[in-house]
Amino acid sequence: MHNHKTLKIKNLGIDTYRENIIYMRSDCDVCLSEGFTALTRVVVHFDNESIIATLNVVYNELLKHGEAGLSIMAAQRLGVSDGDAIIVSHLQPIASIGLIRSKMYGNELKETELNQIIYDISTGQYSNIELAAFITATSGNHLSINEIKGLTRAMVRSGKNLEWDNQSIFDKHCIGGLPGNRTTPIVISIVAAAGLTIPKTSSRAITSPAGTADTMEVMTNVELTMEQMKEVVSRENGCLVWGGSVSLSPADDVLISVEKALDIDSEGQMIASVLSKKKAAGATHVVIDIPVGSTAKVRTKENANKLISHFEEVADAVGLQIKCLVTDGSQPVGRGIGPALEAMDVLSVLRNENNAPEDLKQRALLLAGELLEFSENVEKGKGISKAIKILEGGSAYTKFISICEAQGRFTEPEFAAFSLDILAEQSGIINEIDCRKLAKVAKLSGAPKSPKAGVLLHSHLGKQVINGDVLFTIYAEAQGELNYALGYYKIQNNIIRIK
Template sequence: MHDHRSYNQLKVKSIGIDTYKEHAIYMRIDCEICNSEGFTSLTRLQVSANGQTIVATLMAVLSNLVRHDEAGLSPEAMKKLGVREGDIINIHHLKPVRSFAYVRGKMYDKFFLEDQLMQIIQDVAKGQYSNIELAAFVTACAGDNLSLPEITALTRAMVSAGSSLSWSSPVVLDKHSVGGLPGNRTSPIVVSIVAAAGFTIPKTSSRSITSPAGTADTMEVITRVDLGIESIKNVVYNTGGCLAWGGAMELSPADDILIAVEKALDIESEGQLVASVLSKKAAAGSTHVVIDMPVGSTAKVRSHDDAKRLKQYFHEVGESIGLNVDTYISDGSQPVGVGIGPALEARDVLSVLKNETEAPADLKHKSAALAGLMLEMVNYSEKGKGKADALQFIENGKAYEKFKTICLAQGAFREPPLAQYQFDVSSTKAGVITEINNRNLAKVAKLAGAPKSPAAGIEFFAPIGKKVNAGDLLFRIHSESTGEMAYSKEYLASIEDLITIQ
């Protein structure tokens, strides 16, 4: 029964299955180890080799996908362990994660102590929590279950579980938008204005996960965004700003893990949201942060009461951890600008920065309002004068100059492409636009190919309040392939409530 391996060892086989944040290990359910240890599917295992250890969830194999002396691992798990096919790995039952006892305590309505949240978040960041344990933690924190001291402690714990940046400037600005409205691409404009005014604003952004474009996707149309931490520092040192992708920085790794579970459960936990946003800003070395908070029935924040409470949380937690936070409550009922999708949004951004007459006025004014609030926070502008000052930077061309400088420092400045295929969608009746389903609109853009095909997406010409006649253009779909255009139109034909005309 014994061979050269010892009791808890198997040979690695490479299995190209990506199980997202949770590693998986594929073992024959009738192998010696599963038999003797009583392992079944979903058992949490500790897998080690070369002094490295990962936690993995067992997937029971019933076929010849792996042999009895083999264990399948994903490429990412193999990389973390530093093993190749045929290498020997050690497999043990995972000892219960000790900090999960505090999560159980929370279910019995206990308060989290700061040190307990620290341990939980450290374990989450290390990948010790299974997806269902993460779901239990997120659920136990949801509703109004976290007090302000707990949200503050959670924020601190998230900061200390990741890496942090520091800057030589005493004032470092940043912004964040709560909940993605299609086309809400204010960041490139805000950064250009604030940096043009002489301030440090090292803005990093995410790529789209479920939306037609993230700021990083939009900026990638114009310049390089995939910069290492040293390059980002250089760009900021030379230009005051940056518009890079932040994904490589691991500023709040626990938060990235929790967000995936919250998204899957569609839970809008206020405490988690505040901790998530502010921990990333604190870790990025910011001192002054403006929160863009769109309010609307298909936005993340649905009512002005919710917005008011959330605003208070942001301000109080920010104060506790030494961040100056201000909030800009805006209209979340419809897209901002005309373009939806990386290149089309980039066109809007460039049009505003170039101060073109046909530039989308809503995007221009919202960006100026956000930048103006920042200029007031740092006493560059008098109270109530910030927006006018910000508009000045757009109109005198200094913001556009700064934008070009930042792009060139990041490695390129190029014109956005135009998609090969267009399809116009016109109104079938006369009336006034009264409502827009932002979620369905985003899906049309995604099916057309955004953000994978940067030029794909939508040009949107039907803002709320606009009068239209039958035959008037409502929006134009852009696509790089006839197949994707067909998918987009197929979906369009299947829905009814995209744009309400009355």
């Protein structure tokens, strides 16, 4: 750092999500002497901390001479506040970017090279453009099985790893792609009530209208520290927290935020993402739900089998015992699509209400039964009946409320203020539901950012409907978003097909 001229921080209050941005005047001494231009990547130093940020140049009086601004997240990461003095210097070239170029030309990456890339990503050295390049270069089927193993291990190394006193730690994961498939809170409640240890870290939505963490956040606090998480698990055998808050696979959280923007969910990255988080969370036994359907994430049985063999091989390489289940992915599960609406379904099943969605209940029982059989306490073939006893006897609901309260609160989910019924335009039998397009309607209504927004589905495959029946209801927290979702629905053909 040959230029030690300091700049004083001015709080501009600009949110740039995860990307570190620094704002400097075009005629600022540092910009002029260092030759910085817009989008230059620079190192920002404060005390003994430093971050890498992208420069945005200001051409008006937003900043005075000698001042610089940082985006909200950048200021938090660096630990600076208004008036603090920072130093800005050049960023040395990042060597691992060359490895991504090599991958683009079809070369296989060694584990040491993947370690380097993932280390640079988790320490914030890549801009969003460089992250997008990595994701694109490794999407589709561009990762070999050895690369997936290397990527998984690199991602486990990139963050903290949890350790538990018990020998067997259970976990479950659904690869997603099926709206409303919110089995996790039910499964965790059953398994924890059975006395098994199941510390669940869940993700927020990547390309869907809700992730488990989004749904749970409607009812309880999900951003717990590692110490708080351990405290909840020691009291209740289980927890339902957002994985990002406990830094289990920090590189994965960064990659997910860019995958979300690109609407990409690549198979190799998905396997590495899922298994690295399970391994980092200290799991030993994992059940993986793979829904298969024409509009689900996995379209065919052949694709599912290939995915299972990859999952099994990578799990073996990182020392996890897994069991993969292929489930029906032909239509949404439950009624709600969106955080609060899915929370209502979960509670309805846990409370054993008469009108609880039966498909969600049966799927949760199947997964819970498999997990119970994975332990040595329940013999083969007896898992589901044990799960039914725990659920229908009420102890799963009691356990769920205890977990929520241990995490800080239990809040009842509510409907959004605005809603609109979508009606059948003919009579007949529902014979097809486009999961992707229905999920898109829920996203356009505001989910998951607006937790109460989404879609409430009144019709499943095989249902007889009459012209004018309500097929589904769109919920939104603003009239504009309701109109937005409706506009999309109107230009789509047959999201729900009636014959």
